[in-house]
Amino acid sequence: MKYFYFIILFLLMFISCVETNRSVQETENIYFPLKDYIEELALNLDGKVLLKEVIVNGEKEEIIDTLSSENWLRELDFFIQADINKPSLAAAYETQKNDRELIHQLKKNEKGRVKKIVVNYSGGEVKDITFISGSSNLFYSTQTTGIIYNQGQGGEIENYVVETTQKVVFLKPNKMSITGYVK
Structure with a gap:
């Protein structure tokens, strides 16, 4: 017994x-699976050419490189870091959805680095994804906006843009822009 x-x-x-x-x-x-989506894109980009333009405080650099899927993951890490599917954020965002777009917006009194994610659809496929993130305190503030554009049937990535502004009190802001094209 x-x-x-x-x-x-x-x-x-x-x-x-x-x-x-x-x-x-x-x-x-419960939110758009951004990390999983980017990981799947990276697998499909294996061996594709990246044409990248980086502008930091007005200084421009152009890069052309053929990337493996692992390197594409590093290249698109801004988007992976914007994923909000974490148990601690389960109730932090308001979601609006219709046939053409899905919006996750940080609620007014919630704390989170990612402020907003917008997923636009066309014909049931993802056409573009935008995120806005940022943080600030008395001495420092940063804001990053990223958008990834897809093309045609199958939703392969066409290009992406990430812009970041960092500001330290009493100093000029640092501005960085990265634009990448897939060839």
């Missing part, structure tokens, strides 16, 4: 663990 109680206790503990894992998994996918 004492084994019977032990088995019942074990089963109850097992069931509670399964329910906990299921609820965590459900909260991770």
Whole structure:
């Protein structure tokens, strides 16, 4: 009889663990899965050429390179970092959705680095994704805006733009712009 109680206790503990894992998994996918989306794009970009223009405080540099999917992940890391599918942010955003767009906006009194994500659709496919992120305190502020454009059937990436402004009190702002084209 004492084994019977032990088995019942074990089963109850097992069931509670399964329910906990299921609820965590459900909260991770309540917003657009930006990280997963970028990872899938990177796999399809393996071996493609990147034409990139980087402008930092007016200084311009152009780069042409053929990237592996791993390097594409590093290149598109700004977008991966903008993913808001985290259990701690499960209730932090308001979502608006219609046939053409999906918007996740940080609620008024919530704290989060990513302020807004907008996903535009055409014919059921993602056409572009925009994010706005930023943070500030008494001495420092930063804002980053990124947009990734897709083309044609299959939604392959066409180009992306990331612009960042950093401001330290009493100093001129640092501005950086990265524009990348996939060839």
